[in-house]
Amino acid sequence: MLHRKRSLCCNLSTGHRYLVDDRAVFVQGDLGNKADLEPIFEKYPIQAVIHFAANSLVGESVVxxxxxYQxxxxxxxxxxxxxxxxxxxxFIFSSTAATYGIPNVELITEDCPTNPINPYGRxxxxxxxxxxxxxxxxxxxxxxxxxx
Ligand SMILES: NC(=O)c1ccc[n+]([C@@H]2O[C@H](COP(=O)([O-])OP(=O)(O)OC[C@H]3O[C@@H](n4cnc5c(N)ncnc54)[C@H](O)[C@@H]3O)[C@@H](O)[C@H]2O)c1
Structure with missing residues (x-):
């Protein structure tokens, strides 16, 4: 989430607290939990959200x-x-090239059809x-x- 002093909400299910820049405001919380999110939006004048948080292992998503989906x-x-x-x-959203699936062209452009082949991409x-x-x-x- 962005305001003049960057604030960051993460549940640390992966990643490390020590890697967060000291100039950022860090809140350990879960995006699925309004009780974690609302105090951040109350406290800081947020102008934009950059959304990186996700689970992103293709194999795990199949199993x-x-x-x-949750x-x-x-x-x-x-x-x-x-x-x-x-x-x-x-809002800036981290999506994935996995949304394309297996295109039958060598060079994938933004307007290639999307056809994800696993739950992560979907x-x-x-x-x-x-x-x-x-x-x-x-x-x-x-x-x-x-x-x-
Ligand atoms: N790394 C890549 O090659 C790649 C490729 C395509 C897309 N992406 C996307 O980019 C984003 C970042 O990827 P990454 O490789 O840095 O992943 P990562 O696993 O290193 O980081 C994701 C972070 O999100 C946090 N998180 C997950 N669910 C959360 C939740 N519900 N609430 C709060 N925090 C939560 C985790 O604790 C972790 O710190 C993801 O959305 C991923 O799908 C990454």
Whole structure:
């Protein structure tokens, strides 16, 4: 989440607290938990949210899709709902090249069809579709980055 002094909300399910820059405000919390999110939006004048948090192991997503739809889709919905409540309308989303599946072209461009082949890729594509709907309905400004 961004305001002039950057604030960061993470549950540390992966990653390390010591890697967070000292200039950032760090809050250990879960995006799926409104009780963790709302105090941050209350306290800081957040202008935009950069959303990196996810589970992102393709193999694990095949074995345990519930974890992926719960954490990547449902928790992101809670974040988006909280943003709307606090009138934060700018969102940058970490999606994935896994949304493309296995394209039959060598050079993948942004307008290649999406056809994810695993729950991880599908969970990210679902959020992309939700973002498009939120842009139409609520005026959300968003950018999607499909990292390779
Ligand atoms: N690393 C890559 O090559 C790659 C490629 C494509 C897309 N991405 C995407 O980029 C983003 C970051 O990837 P990464 O490799 O840095 O992953 P990572 O696992 O290192 O970092 C994800 C962070 O999100 C946190 N997190 C997960 N669920 C959370 C929740 N519900 N609430 C709060 N915090 C939560 C974890 O604790 C972790 O610190 C992810 O969204 C991932 O899908 C990464």
């Amino acid at each position: 345990n899709p519930l974890k992926y 954490n990547n889709v449902a928790a992101t919905l809670t974040l988006l709902e909280t943003m709307l409540k606090y009138n934060v309308k700018n 969970s990210k594509l679902m959020i992309e579709q939700i973002l498009a709907d939120f842009a139409s309905a609520y005026g959300l400004n968003y950018v999607v980055l499909r990292y390779f």
